[in-house]
Amino acid sequence: MTQQLPEKLTSGVLAGLETLYGINAEDKDVTLQSTRREFDGEFTVVTFPLTRLARKKPEQIGAELGEYLKETLPEVSDYNVIKGFLNLVIADRFWIQFLLNTAAADTFGIAEKTDERVVVEFSSPNTNKPLHLGHVRNILLGWSTAQLLTAAGFDVKKVQIINDRGIAICKSMLAWQRFGDGATPQSTGTKPDHFVGEYYVQFEQRFQEEYRAWQQTPAAAAIRSNDPKQRDAEEFWKSYKNTYFNTHSELGAAAKEMLLKWEDGDPETVALWNKMNGWVYEGFEETYRRLGVSFDKLYYESQTYLLGKDMVEAGLEKxxxxxxEDGSVFADLSDAKLDQKAILRSDGTSLYITQDLGTARLRYDDFGAKRMVYTVADEQNYHFQVLFELLKRLEEPYADGLFHLSYGMVDLPTGRMKSREGTVVDADDLMDEVIQEAYQSSLEREATSELSEEERREIIRKVGMAALKFQIIKVGPQKRMTFDPKESVDLQGQTGPYVQNAYVRTRAVWRKAGDRDLSAAAEYTQLEPAERELISHLYAYPTLLRDAAQQYDPSVVAMYCYELAKHLHKFWHDVSILNADSEAAIAFRLSLCRAVGNVLKSGMNILGIEMPERM
RNA sequence: GGCUGCGUAGCUCAACUGGAUAGAGCACUUGACUACGAAUCAAGAGGUUUCAGGUUCGAAUCCUGACGCGGUCACCA
Incomplete structure (x- = not known):
């Protein structure tokens, strides 16, 4: 197949316009789209925009153009015109040959690997508490985008930067030191990252107690009476919390002192820090493994937080x-509709953004990638606009290839997740729940009853994880989404298991078929509607992957897989495969099942979803 | 308040980037298993795309304004 069908149709239309009307039109004048399901045909030319050029009615153009295409292009077997829409019916023999020659390949749709490298960052957690639902969306989105870019031919490197230092981890450390009594994850039988998280929570609780007690003191009353805005008590204390932490709080002072000791390299503090971070990593490792994700390189903030200063210097020289005057460094970004932005403190120390400048350069040095994708929630949109603008002004060689894969936060039906209110949905618990759900559901079925306990557990795990992952990935990244863990995750309808089920059916029929000679498939001539829909959908796969990769949007792939699965189920219902009335039909339909199965597996693999052979 | 994103069926989401009668799933009602697997299929009901203007052959999509909901405006990360 040297030329893709849409391109061929477009140039056919252009030739037609020239021959029929003597018009010299361009590609962009031709609107080609797929035909809506309620009409005959697979491709549609919209003729409204041509009326001005041809000076004829849209219906007339449609009819004349349709006739022309039918005459000149062997792929076009028929056409119909409805108002300004020319629907083109593609010849069965074209579809049949496409299926047998092209779609049958295992790597169908996957672009050949190039040496163009791209770094994809995702997850990047803090080490003071375990991963939660928000991280899950980030991780699934980042992972599937990385997979998608790989499928599009890029050489992808997956990285994360672990925020392993700072005041947050010091809070956990301090709480453990003071209240832990030497307890360990082993001694309490707690998953290690959860263990550390408990101390973070405990710190917050103790701090709140301390804060509330302090609010009763005369010193506190004096401060509140000076509130220029005269707010009520609750509001005032809420806004004062940070100041209290930094000025009056004993616990706050102790945590800050610990941070200073850490920065000084105090051996005891560093040892404690290593111990607790070690526990967290152990726990993260397990969560990542269960989610099925991995990284090519980990960056640690403790090793990068001083980077970027030399780039600031270079920027000053430039x-x-x-x-x-006070020594701080700023960038004036007002001509880019951004503000004055501080990039170095007056005491010469780094800021968050300084560090990000440094790590961008570091990654470029490490991988030579001219493209970098940052998977970070949309609350940081402004930060990344600034970062990218700064890198552009520094004339970094990768500055034009930066992309912030911004995504909306995950809400619960009750609203936003709030750690203070204990409404955070833990990643491990969530996985347990969906797998439990899949288990319950499997009890009602017998399809896997002859398998071993071990095999069945594996299937249930795949089904549960598919439900969870698909549910999250199918939503477009930019969209804020609501996730209801109480109803857990659906296993029916527009879901991961629905797609898996379609795949399982294609496998089941192949198992039943055994070693059958499929050479008769080429003699098949007349497609059923369900077959034509399936094949034309398969045909769209390579283009779809390319577009999805261009937009960094895995949800497109999820929706595609669902649609394909739906067509397969419909096909399954409408036609017989092994009981078809000719050997050609049997062979052809088996080939079709194989191709559909391959694409389903390929697409779901991009989403990080495993396909069981049975379920 | 400035900047910014969003608002589609009761709920969760689509809509090929300006094209046809705005589509799926869940939930609800109804039908289909001695069939290659019913985690399936088929049918029904569900909409003034928040509102008001504008642009044009044509608007959920683009422009203006209003309303509602987020996010963000540190020498924090």
Whole structure:
């Protein structure tokens, strides 16, 4: 297949316009789309925009163009015109040959690997508490985008930067030191990252107690009476919390002191820090493994937080940044509709953004990638606009290939997740729940009853994880989504298991078919509607992957897999495969099942979803 | 308040980037298993695409305004 069908049709239309009307039109004048299901045909030319050029009615153009295409292109077997829409019916023999020659390949749709490298960052958690539902969306999105880019031919490197330092981990450390009594994950039988998280929570609780007690003191009353806005008590104390932590709080002072000790390299503090982070990593490792994700390289903030200063210097020399009298460095981004942005403190120390400048360069040095994707929630949109603008002004070689894969936060039916209110949905618990759900559901079925306990557990795990992952990935990244863990995750309808089920059916019929000679497939001539729909859908797969990769949007792939599965189920219902009335039909339909199964597996693999052979 | 994103069936989401009668799933009603697997299929009901204007052959999509809901506006990360 040297030329893709849409391109061929487009150039056919252009030739037709030239021959029929003497018009010299361009590709962009031709609107080609897939035909809506309620009409005959697979491709549709919209003729409204041509009326101005041809100076004829849309219906007339449609009819004349349709006739022309039918005459000149062997792929076009028929056409019909409805108002300004010319629907083209593609010849059965074209579809049949496409299926047998092209779609049958295992790597169908997957682009050949190039050496163009792209770094995809995702997850990047703090080490003070376990991963939750928000991380899950991030991880699934990042992973599937990485897979998608791989399928599009890029050489992808998956990385995360672990926020292993700072005040948060010090809080956990301090709480463990003071209240832990030497307990360990082993001694309490707790998953290690959860163990550390419990101390983080405990710190917050103790701090709140301390804060509330302090609010009763005369010193506190004096401060509140000076509130210029005269807010009520609750509101005032809420807004004062941070200041309290930094000025009056004993626990706050102790945590900050610990941070300073850590920065000084105090051996005891560093040892404690290593111990607790070690526990967290052990726990994260298990969660990642269960989610089926991995990384090519891990960056640690403790090793990168001082980077970027030299780039600030370079920016100063270049005149891209300026130094204030107090020694702080700023960038004036007002001409890019961004603000004055601080990039170095007056005492010369780094800021968050300084570090990000440094790690961008570090990654470029490590991988030579001219494209970098940052999977980070949309609350940081502004930060990344600034970061990318700064890198552009520094004339970094990768500055044009930066992409913030921004996604909406995950809400619960009750609203936003709040750790303070204990409404955070834990990642491990969530996986347990969906797998439990899949288990309950499997009890009602017998399809796997002859398998071993071990095999059945494996299937249930795949089904549960598919439900969870599909549910999250199918929503477009930019969209804020509501996730209801109480209803857990559906296993029916527009879901991962629905797609798996379609795949399982294609496998089942192949098992039943055994070693059958399929050479008769080529003699098949007349497609059933369900077959034509399936094949034309398969035909769209390579283009779809390319488009999805271009948009960094895995949800497109999820929706595609669902649609394909739906067509397969419909096909399954409408026609017989092994009981078909000719050997050609049997062989052809088996080939079709194989191709559909391959694409389903391929597409779901991009989403990080495993396909069972039975379920 | 400035900037920014979003608002589609009761609920969760689509809509090929300006095209046809706005589509799926869940939930609800009804039908189909001695069939290659019913985690399936088929049918029904469900909409003034938040509202008001504008642009044009044509708007959920683009422009203006209003309303509602987020996010963000640190020498924090």
């Amino acid at each position: 005149g891209a940044f300026y130094r204030k």
